[in-house]
Amino acid sequence: MKKSGFIFAVLLICSFAANAQFFNAIGIAAGISYNKEGWSNEQWATQEKYLMRYNGAVIAEFFDDPVYQWRSELMYNMLGVKELYLQNTYVNQTNYITFNNYWKYRHEFYKWIPYFLIGPRIAYLMTRSAGIFGDVIGGMYTVHVSAAAGIGLEKVCYSRFKPFVEFFYNHDIMPSFIGNVGSLAPSYSPLYRTVMSETIMQHDYELRIGVKYHIKGKPKCPAVDNAADGGFPNNPK
Numbered sequence: 458m459k460k461s462g463f464i465f466a467v468l469l470i471c472s473f474a475a476n477a478q479f480f481n482a483i484g485i486a487a488g489i490s491y492n493k494e495g496w497s498n499e500q501w502a503t504q505e506k507y508l509m510r511y512n513g514a515v516i517a518e519f520f521d522d523p524v525y526q527w528r529s530e531l532m533y534n535m536l537g538v539k540e541l542y543l544q545n546t547y548v549n550q551t552n553y554i555t556f557n558n559y560w561k562y563r564h565e566f567y568k569w570i571p572y573f574l575i576g577p578r579i580a581y582l583m584t585r586s587a588g589i590f591g592d593v594i595g596g597m598y599t600v601h602v603s604a605a606a607g608i609g610l611e612k613v614c615y616s617r618f619k620p621f622v623e624f625f626y627n628h629d630i631m632p633s634f635i636g637n638v639g640s641l642a643p644s645y646s647p648l649y650r651t652v653m654s655e656t657i658m659q660h661d662y663e664l665r666i667g668v669k670y671h672i673k674g675k676p677k678c679p680a681v682d683n684a685a686d687g688g689f690p691n692n693p694k
Contacts, residue, residue: 479520481671482517482669483516483518483669483670484515484517484518485514485516486513486665486666488513488665490510490511490512490534490661491662491663492507492509492538492660493660493661494549494657495658497657498653500653503589504541506538506539506546508539508548512534512535514531516529516667517529524562524563525561525563528561529557530557530558531554532553532554533553533554534554534580534661534663535550536550536661542589547589549585550586551582551659554583555580555581557576557577557578557579557605558576559575559607560574566613569612569613572608572609572610573608573609574605574606574625575606575607577604577605579602580601580603581599582597582600593634593657596634597633597634597657598631598632601629603630603631603659604627605626606626607624608623608624609622609624617672620667621667621668621669622666623665624663624664625663627660628660629658632657633658633659637653637654638655
């Protein structure tokens with residue numbers, strides 16, 4: 458039910474946006490994600506480290522305004538974390554489809570357009586795999602919300618194709634996981650299944666490059682009517 462509702466909401470909004478008169482540009486982007494999980498209670502002899510993986514997105518921008526615009530994205534974001542336990546390294550992976558919406562502020566210079574983006578993301582957990590703490594990865598919420606802020610730089614081009622580069626910081630608003638986790642400490646008896654209460658918040662850094670295609674080109678110069686002056690310059694008065 459959650460999956461169907463998420464997909465329906467995304468398709469509904471995308472369908473509305475695609476038919477709206479304020480549709481400005483479409484594009485694609487891809488890059489790397491550098492992710493880590495923040496645990497409310499540290500487990501015995503474990504340590505979380507950043508894990509580098511990949512992301513890709515289809516983007517759409519709205520409002521043909523020189524300063525303020527709106528962007529929506531459908532993004533595939535591969536996240537995860539390295540867990541160090543007793544000098545061994547384990548990898549936990551979570552792969553998300555996210556629907557992102559940003560307010561965009563831009564300022565155009567002669568050759569470059571720097572800009573700032575901020576807004577929410579709705580994340581749907583597609584697949585997961587656990588090298589350790591399988592009860593945590595298996596118990597992560599299917600849908601949760603995060604917030605992202607980013608900066609970007611777009612190249613000024615005469616073509617409708619505009620290359621760009623962006624850097625984002627993304628952090629959970631809703632926890633990715635809340636629950637009890639079995640302790641790995643050898644002093645805890647497995648007979649009594651000693652558990653610890655945990656809340657996990659994910660955060661990641663993202664660097665990506667992309668290209669946009671602007672639907673509307675630059676306005677052309679108005680045509681010159683020579684009839685009024687007798688056909689100048691061929692027939693000057």
